[in-house]
Amino acid sequence: MTTIATPTATRSRARRYALVVLQVLLAAVYVASGIGKVGLDPTVVAGFAAMGIGPAGTVTIGVLELLGAIGLLIPRLAGLAATAFVALMIGAVVITAATVGVAMVPVPAVVLVLVAVVAWARRHETAALLRDPRRLWSTRRA
Numbered sequence: 001m002t003t004i005a006t007p008t009a010t011r012s013r014a015r016r017y018a019l020v021v022l023q024v025l026l027a028a029v030y031v032a033s034g035i036g037k038v039g040l041d042p043t044v045v046a047g048f049a050a051m052g053i054g055p056a057g058t059v060t061i062g063v064l065e066l067l068g069a070i071g072l073l074i075p076r077l078a079g080l081a082a083t084a085f086v087a088l089m090i091g092a093v094v095i096t097a098a099t100v101g102v103a104m105v106p107v108p109a110v111v112l113v114l115v116a117v118v119a120w121a122r123r124h125e126t127a128a129l130l131r132d133p134r135r136l137w138s139t140r141r142a
Contacts, residue, residue, distance in 0.1 A: 019121050023072045023082075026114055030069035030085070037062025051099040064088060072118070076136055079122025080129060085115040 036044045037058045048058040068088070071081025089112035097105050119126070129135050 015121075019118065022114060023078055023118055026082075026085075026111070026118065027069040027072040029111065030065040030072070034062040034065030034069065038066065047100075051095055053095075061088070076125065076129060079119060079124075079126035082115045082119035082122060083126055086112065086119050089115060 037048075039062075040055055040058065045055060045058055048054070048061075053061075064084075065088075068081045068085050071077040071084075074081075089108055092108035093105055093112055096108055
């Protein structure tokens with residue numbers, strides 16, 4: 001017996017794959033960004049200093065980016081990590097607009113939109129995790 005994939009099933013599978021690819025790409029962006037911050041790259045430190053953020057704040061943001069990047073790659077944490085990144089990127093857009101100028105806002109704004117897509121797509125998983133945090137360590141699939 002052969003099974004014929006329905007257009008809806010194929011589309012759903014394609015969306016799932018696209019979402020996973022987006023999560024991996026965002027994780028790569030955050031790893032690259034976080035390494036420069038944690039390593040206190042002089043260019044990064046100077047940019048953050050221009051925004052009024054010192055080395056401690058730079059490293060803190062870098063650590064959050066690295067942890068969030070790992071979270072994006074863990075299926076049960078992906079939605080929660082993306083939601084946290086939405087908050088981080090809203091702050092990045094606001095601080096960039098207020099200190100550096102509107103010309104630099106598109107960079108964090110585009111990343112904000114992309115993580116918002118992941119957060120929205122994973123919202124049901126995030127809600128389930130928040131309702132019952134034990135799901136994180138459960139061996140059953142949610």
